Amino acid sequence: MYESVIGLEIHAQLLTQSKIFCGCSTRTGDPPNTHVCPVCLGLPGALPVLNRRAVELAAQAAIALGCTIHPTSVFARKNYFYPDLPKGYQISQYDRPLATGGSLQIATGGLAREIGLIRVHLEEDAGKSLHEGFPDSDRFARVDFNRSGVPLIEIVSRPELHSAAEAAEFFSRLRSILVAIGASDGNMEEGSLRCDANVSVRPGGATAMGVKTEIKNLNSFRYVQRALEFELERQTAVLEDGGRVIHETRLWDPAANRTHPMRSKEAADDYRYFPEPDLPPLRIEDAWIERLRASLPELPDARRRRFVASYGLPEYDAGVLTASPALASYFEATAAAAGNAKAASNWIMGELLGLLNERGIGIERAPIAPSALADLIRLVDSGTISGPTAKAVFAAMYTSGRGARAIVDAEGLARVDDEALIARTVAGVLAANERAVRQYHEGKRQTFGFLVGQVMTAMQGRANTEIVNRLVRRALEEGPA
């Protein structure tokens, strides 16, 4: 048996308006090279000036992860040549990072575990190279520097994850925290959140680490899981065949569902890090850290526990509802306005998320506002409409954007409590179903439910079910045997 050892390196784009060392915009989706200046193009003589907001967001992430923030950290140059790195070096942090230590709790298979963190540091992003897609791509690459100098934090876990599922869970929990505190938008499709993994296997019980490979391009939870499953299996097969794992960088290819080698790392990278002479050390006073700590919003874990404790929700429901801050806020607003947390949870987790997920829409763009959903819940709770009717009203609200009350009034959907009307319908249904009535009297009591269903259908599901039950039973008992 082999044991898997996985460590993750996660890069998250910090949610600033401007780049980390210059005033160029961080906005994505604009034409290439429209957010560039001498600093982020690495023109001679240009000097970097640190963005305070980037430091604050990085520090808040470190606080939320329980790291120790160092009063002094140092920027360093990581030297290498690539066309999307205009200065010939990336400004990062090396031997004195912003923060060290900390941990993140994961839970897989009902088992909670603390995964240690090594460090959190600040750095700048590189530009973007386009290698394919143009007639002369066999000879030339294209470079867009809009991303160059966008602020990132790098978060490095200890190699304490032992399965692909644990790694995916870690990545997912980390994303939830970064999004909850507003440090990053967590958008993996646009590259705001990226994950690399260091992976090795070793014989069970061994303490020495096996030779590791570095897997790049794991930009969704599913890719993390699939890529690591593939890679762990590949390495195990190599070792079982008596071979040895080669220390190399491998790229995840989602289309082929496999990793393939990018470059060998037999000769260790030599980035010749040295302190960035253009930037004095970053100093963070305790008072500043305390202010940042005080302004942190509630973290997903705490919010989940509160949902269980104060709304009485099951663990599972609380977990789903706190998966994103927007969803959690939507639930809280609905529950407060409706005065019924359980119903709010049921509607959101059932009908609403069902429709939103089906259409690929985020909760932020849900066509039904929390107050509108609360109105619907109150109509049910006050007995104005029946449960089945409420589902139809919900569907109409979703597609038309109209309010629950307006739909109920316009369509005449209010619950019918009129006993005389219901009694007439019951009499009609019983008369039309003589066989079922006879079977009831012969002792086949389950036909009672069938008859109730017939009455409800005849009344378009709007009749008060309690009254229908009572009147059907009375008619059967009083009727001719």
Next chain:
Amino acid sequence: MPRSFSRDDVRAIARLARLELSEAELELFARQLTGILEYADQVRDVDTAGVAGVSAAGTGAPMRDDEVQPSIPRDDILRQAPGTAGSGFFKVPRVLS
């Protein structure tokens, strides 16, 4: 840290810096870099017990507010480049094989 620079050390550094050096240059730079190392050794011999380390003077990095400033017009920037692709990109020799 080596006490002197060999020609192989210089060759390795030159490769990282993408510099092509002649044999004579390798010899020259090995000698000059060794001289710099010797100077560093002298500095290291100074008694600094009780002196805190610094990597820069001053009170820490000055910071700016997170405000977007105008970038440089793209045409002006691309005009400085040896190669552009006409679609707003910089154009460089292909890097992947």
